[in-house]
Amino acid sequence: MDLRVKLSGLDLKNPVMTASGTFGYGLEFAPYGDLRTLGGIVVKGLSLKPREGNPMPRVAETPSGMLNAIGLQNCGVEAFLKRRLPSLPWRETPIVANLYACDPDEFGELASILAAEEGVAALEVNISCPNVKAGGVLFGQDPALAASVTEAVKKRAGNKPVMVKLSPNVADIAAMAKAVESAGADILSLINTLTGMSVDVRTRKPRLANVVGGLSGPAIKPVALRCVWQASRAVKIPVVGMGGIASALDVLEFILVGAHAVQVGTANFIRPDFSFRLVEELPALMQRMGVTDLDELRGSLKTG
């Protein structure tokens, strides 16, 4: 069975990528499976300078999901390129850098640093983080701002494909998708987390020091499917779907509503070999369903 996917210049051997922030810098998961078998690895969001992130507690468990307010703690782009990237199997599996910055210029600067790296296959622009005060989700809520960040990255990204990651925390996801498509995005990815909160009645305190955080995991899958469906119908560029994927069947659901590939996030915490197992399970499931090519399924949702 041929599971290859082409995403405007980003070629994957299968549609299963790991989602930013849930797979570390990749090597954390090397004891649990062969990184080379994955369709792609999206690393933890990188900023120009290292960041310490938000105060603790910054995670909370919720029914079938979790809240996080990590606040983009990361080692900074330089340390990633020097100390992490060389150990990753980047010749065999595309490594996608996830970018976070406070303004379009800084996004552009990050993009130009990453574009110069052979080991970086594509850039994913995070305009949708709900956990940082400056920029963050704001970029992802205003089509004009989202477009300006996309343009700034695209201008400095050389020949690397630029994937823009959308937030579900908007009234009209199709409008956002169109705005970043016209600004030059090569690929869309969605969804980032939904803004949420959790309260401890006993202490009368929020469970996160940041008060609010991003909801992820199986609980958000219905929202994610809806967003992917609406966005993929609005644009011509390929769409990578994510949000609550926790089985091979979930992958096919995302493909049906229009995704070309998927990213697995919170499920990597359910068990650390989750993504590797998913890659193994997908062909067997397709066979059982009589599907030989994902193209047969893609966007074939019957809506009456």
Place this chain on the structure above:
Amino acid sequence: MPLNRCHDVKVIALNPHGPEGLEHGLWLLELENPGFPDVRPGQFAMLRPPSWGFDPLWARPLSICRALPDRWVFNFLVAGRGTSALTRLKPGDTVTVWGPLGNGFAVEPGTRTLMLAGGIGLAPFVEYTAAHPAPGQLSLLFGHRPPLSCYPYEDLARLVPCESFQDKTPEDIPRFVALVEKHMSEHAGGLALACGPTPFLRTVQAAAKKFGVRCQISLENRMVCGVGACLGCVAADKDGHNVQTCTKGPVFWSGDITL
């Protein structure tokens, strides 16, 4: 091919620990040995029965109390949803396990080593004592609330000199703090290792500093992935940097970490 250090194993046995364990929520869980490479005492594993579905979502971290050729033994206290769900396991049920995780305690065969345990913080010291090449160097101070019979204390007391202190009322806490200080003051030049609730670790940290004892403390931060990826378990090191408790710890030199 990398070895996958995440396996589904079967429950061999699950019982309250001792005659009063059930009353106090203390349990002994025995799982098939998942067959991973060497366990260092002080390391832990993430445990998650697939029967949980998506709720609870996260696995729960437990110290490896014994790593025997045929099984891994855990001693746990019911703290909330996850640990109470663990008490409903039956022999033959499946549990997904990944580990051994974290760094473990220092083993210095030539150094007098004082183990300081608070409550269920005793668990890693059972393996530590069993695996130590020179148990003659070891001693234990154990502070607890439920009766001793709820803990694997007897196993330890057979092997090394132990002192226990049951804290029954709030007034007992200063007396226990004084006891920790007394042991530390007699331990200059030695190594101290501590595991237990955070207020207990703070006491130990302060005493170690006061008496100049080299000391390691094991933190029990809430874990999500256990492998260093989610950054949900961080603690602040002495320079104010957030470090993962699951991979840089759970054991830290006491002067290197802010509690």
